[in-house]
Amino acid sequence: MLNPYLTVTAVIVGVTLLQAASGLLLVLLPLRMSAEQFSVQMIGWVAAAHGAGFLLGCAVIGRFIAAVGHVRAFAALAATLAAVVLAFAAFREPLAWIGLRLVGGACFAGLFTVAESWIADRTPQLLRGRVLGFYTVCSKASLVVAPLFLGAMELAGPWAFMLVSALCSLSLLPVTTTRAASPTVSAFSTLGVRELYRLAPVALVGCLTVGLINAPLLSLAPVYGEGIGLGLAHIVWLFPVLQLGSLVLQWPLGRWSDRGDRRRMIAALNVVVAVVALVLWALGAPHVWVLMPLLFLLGGAALSIYAICVAHAGDHARPEQMVPMVSSLLMVWGVGAVIGPALAAAVMQWGGVQGLFLYVAVVAAPFAGYVRWRITRRAAVPDAEHVHFVNLPTTSPVSVELGMAKALADKKD
Template structure:
């Protein structure tokens, strides 16, 4: 058998290019909207449209893939995304940008679904955990590195959008030339909200909270940087530093959560998020030497909570429930990603750029209190009944099949 890392390299290469395009858009779009005199609230609505498109894509993409196959689906979605990127440079109306971001979000959800289902199919079950780790590191690295190129570009023209379009187009090359056969399409299944809450209330509320916090922080970080007077060279570092914190801290924090009650880790991380957010709000216009370490810590804590919440929910689930459970929690996260940017933007419109972190603290602190209360209401799962932590990306419902279901279902010996 070929090395599984080699058999999926072409698919991962395509995803890396897409993640680079995604990272560029998350930094570029708020800056361009600000230059076009969009209100902060409108910038929030455009960011919310991406979350809505993501939910739409997750819901319908399975039928599209089944109808046309993986290669054609990937090609159609990547080509559409490339056109959407160029359309941002052609249109100036806020309503057009909302529509484009909605379509783009659906395309990203579909592309990640295609890629992850393909990787899951081509990887032996015993090695899916390691392949998932390789895939996650490559994706995070693309998100960290790509936005830094904006610091050397003129953002008032079409060049940056052309770069995004080029990355989307280039993602077609490794995927459409692969010799791997297209896999079958798994049925998309979820659990009801009541069943989710009965099974793991902290997991349900936690994934909603993570969406409410992380989506606005990542999509409005550039607006915050501009609002406190940073130059472009420093603004383009804000998003990468947040992602770098996640890349460095998520795995050790998750493995640490395997020992003892995961809810204590979730509460502690939310407490850290709240404290760091209050500091960032209270400092007003911190120096770069203070700002960057705080954002690194915020990203490391906030972007790690989702996977730990999923692992906590897995502690209470049966193996057959794992795939619908993870899919359901991803949908809950997506709902938060729709609501969060609009709410955070309203606070920023009212209180200024620093209001972003006052909003974050106002969401994180009550959740930390809720988790502490839940600890008093239900006994912790014994350590030997824990599932293994998996660094699960919030990219598509198929992520559960990319080794997560098997890794989570195997209780510790």
């Protein structure tokens, strides 16, 4: 029973180190840009470049892996990412940081694609759900813990970037020394937007909305914390608390959505997001003991919607449609992750740093109304035809293959 876990342990360790590097960057970069007197709008553009790099990486990585193999692809991408991170410490021009974030986003997408295709190939189908759960917990835990180390570091020098670069380099060790055979590369297929909307309009609009909300929420939270006068010791907790809310609440919320019309859960979570965001906006600069519980609730709701939208889409799809459909939803999420940070930064530039939460509320509330309207237009899928909720990470298209195996089996049964 332990063999499937042992065969992918090396890859999961490598990905855990990469997620730690990603979490550190998401907190470090906004703080360094603020210290370098970048405007809030420019910080938003740099964050948007990461989303654009993610889409680019997803589009081209399959051909790259097919050409050089998994081990060489992982090594090349990890080495490139380590160099990109060090380059942030050498350059202070905003356009350079946009370019570096673009390349870094493509590298992260490629690395997660390599790792997750390896995990999917080496894990028996019946155990993929358990392995995905273990993988997701490791990834989320590293995102929660890693940024906290910034509170004990000097951010003005190169040391924080050196730590992130070291994590990227260390991720090479478990992956390049494993004896597991490299898997074959699956073709990356998607559905067109029209067909996707016809099958599951709430899922399509929902994944775009989630990208519009979550990307700026995670990437601009440190700017908000600094803007309201928090010290570094508290700022570094903002991102982890958002992720901790997701880690704790996403699974029970997803399983609860299995018991009825998922659209009601999606609408309710968006109402929670809108209400909590409006409270944070109205409070302006709340005391840290008020801020942290609200961020925990906001993260738990906002970061859980994507996987529930995916499960809702799976309820409506035929087995052969599920993988390309969910791959398309990930791409739609990526589009939102490109647009969202730039829009949120514009609102913050106009209305102050607390405008981040006004932006979140303005995006979430209309979507909740749209979902309620869709409930009146189409009957709910019977519970017996539901796929089981799968906690899919938004890391690469291959997470679809890994996470939807159980759902595909359910559909075929």
